[in-house]
Amino acid sequence: MNAQPSGTWVPGVRVTALSIVLTAFACAAHAQEAIKLDLQVWNLSVKNLDTGPDPYHYANSGNVFAGVEGDLDALANIAGASFSLQYVFFPFMRGEGQPAQDSWQGKAGSFFAGAPMHNDIDTGYLARFTWNQRLLQDRLELAVGRSNARQHFYMANCENVITCNDPVIDNSTGILPYPYGSWGGYARYRFGSASYLHSGVFESNPQHYFKRTKGFDWDPGDASGVTWLAGVGAKADFTQDPYAYHYELNGFHNTGEQIDPMDGRLRRGSDGLLFKFRQTLAREGEAAVPERGWQVFGAWSWSADDMQPFSHFAEVGVTRLGPFGRPQDTLNLKASYLRLGARQAAWQQHARLLATGSDERTRRGVSRIELNTHWQVTRNLALEPSVQYIFNPDNFYNPSAPVSGDGAVIALEVMYNLGSALGL
Numbered sequence: 339m340n341a342q343p344s345g346t347w348v349p350g351v352r353v354t355a356l357s358i359v360l361t362a363f364a365c366a367a368h369a370q371e372a373i374k375l376d377l378q379v380w381n382l383s384v385k386n387l388d389t390g391p392d393p394y395h396y397a398n399s400g401n402v403f404a405g406v407e408g409d410l411d412a413l414a415n416i417a418g419a420s421f422s423l424q425y426v427f428f429p430f431m432r433g434e435g436q437p438a439q440d441s442w443q444g445k446a447g448s449f450f451a452g453a454p455m456h457n458d459i460d461t462g463y464l465a466r467f468t469w470n471q472r473l474l475q476d477r478l479e480l481a482v483g484r485s486n487a488r489q490h491f492y493m494a495n496c497e498n499v500i501t502c503n504d505p506v507i508d509n510s511t512g513i514l515p516y517p518y519g520s521w522g523g524y525a526r527y528r529f530g531s532a533s534y535l536h537s538g539v540f541e542s543n544p545q546h547y548f549k550r551t552k553g554f555d556w557d558p559g560d561a562s563g564v565t566w567l568a569g570v571g572a573k574a575d576f577t578q579d580p581y582a583y584h585y586e587l588n589g590f591h592n593t594g595e596q597i598d599p600m601d602g603r604l605r606r607g608s609d610g611l612l613f614k615f616r617q618t619l620a621r622e623g624e625a626a627v628p629e630r631g632w633q634v635f636g637a638w639s640w641s642a643d644d645m646q647p648f649s650h651f652a653e654v655g656v657t658r659l660g661p662f663g664r665p666q667d668t669l670n671l672k673a674s675y676l677r678l679g680a681r682q683a684a685w686q687q688h689a690r691l692l693a694t695g696s697d698e699r700t701r702r703g704v705s706r707i708e709l710n711t712h713w714q715v716t717r718n719l720a721l722e723p724s725v726q727y728i729f730n731p732d733n734f735y736n737p738s739a740p741v742s743g744d745g746a747v748i749a750l751e752v753m754y755n756l757g758s759a760l761g762l
Contacts, residue, residue: 372412377757389745390447397433448731464553465517506639512542512592563594599685693738
């Protein structure tokens with residue numbers, strides 16, 4: 339009998355040690371292309387200079403974003419399918435806590451001053467775990483699972499993560515704060531390359547935040563309601579249009595119980611409108627992404643429910659692309675205005691009278707001007723300093739305190755792409 343060559347033989351196939359190694363490397367390379375890992379470390383520091391019931395305080399909020407995106411078409415031959423998984427850890431916390439009025443937000447008092455600080459009371463939370471599907475030649479996009487509406491809808495248009503907040507979104511829609519995920523579904527249909535229609539429904543369950551479930555309690559039984567959103571938009575980046583733009587108008591319906599701040603009456607349901615935009619006005623440079631340019635951005639939000647703390651919010655700003663000869667940086671200046679609901683203003687005045695004996699009138703109109711920048715220090719490190727000055731601040735986070743005076747809050751967001759630095 340002739341000796342067989344080294345290796346394992348089956349009819350028609352010879353598997354050698356070398357072929358096993360090559361196959362393993364091929365599978366690993368294939369998996370590496372199909373699976374994308376993301377690891378980012380962010381840290382927000384805020385300092386109250388001179389506003390609110392208890393000024394001069396400092397607070398800090400850390401975020402470690404750990405995520406993975408998997409291409410199920412490449413991994414399992416499921417056409418157009420993928421999955422998304424992200425967990426966010428909350429280290430380096432200082433000044434957070436519940437009730438909010440005893441922590442940073444209550445000491446800052448107003449919405450504009452207090453909202454930038456993330457009041458994360460747990461060690462971490464599941465931000466996203468979804469099955470994503472593309473159909474109809476990628477025109478239809480679906481996502482089902484655990485996610486946050488802010489991951490799907492255009493709710494942050496400021497080119498700055500610190501103060502890109504909207505009082506109507508935060509307090510009337512029922513949407514959980516980012517990055518807290520809940521049960522939800524999302525669908526978007528694209529018309530051509532820019533225009534789209536989309537809608538989504540998301541569980542509103544703040545109890546999972548208060549119970550410190552870390553996002554792994556998936557029982558919707560204690561949900562306060564659901565949030566429905568639907569809208570239309572148009573978006574083109576610099577690879578599609580030299581004057582990149584993004585416009586989006588959405589309506590929302592929150593089925594949760596609404597509490598009248600004056601007498602405690604309950605009513606189910608709240609509605610409103612949300613509009614965000616960003617438009618390139620001028621540009622310099624021949625590359626797709628301009629070396630320098632100007633953009634304008636803005637927002638308008640409105641609540642139809644008189645029980646809500648804020649009736650409407652408006653904001654407009656201008657962005658300088660490539661300031662100081664640095665194409666990767668931006669410089670932003672914006673002005674914001676919010677108006678308290680009539681019942682919220684009356685309740686704040688009543689709460690202050692009971693607590694302090696002062697019957698000072700609550701001012702319904704609150705304004706802010708802010709200057710911030712995105713500074714790309716290195717490929718993986720970015721800094722976003724911000725200074726905002728608030729006029730006629732409300733007492734949203736501490737209604738029983740005396741009326742706050744005008745003042746400033748400064749902040750610094752540090753963002754490090756650890757995954758990129760590690761070669762992930």
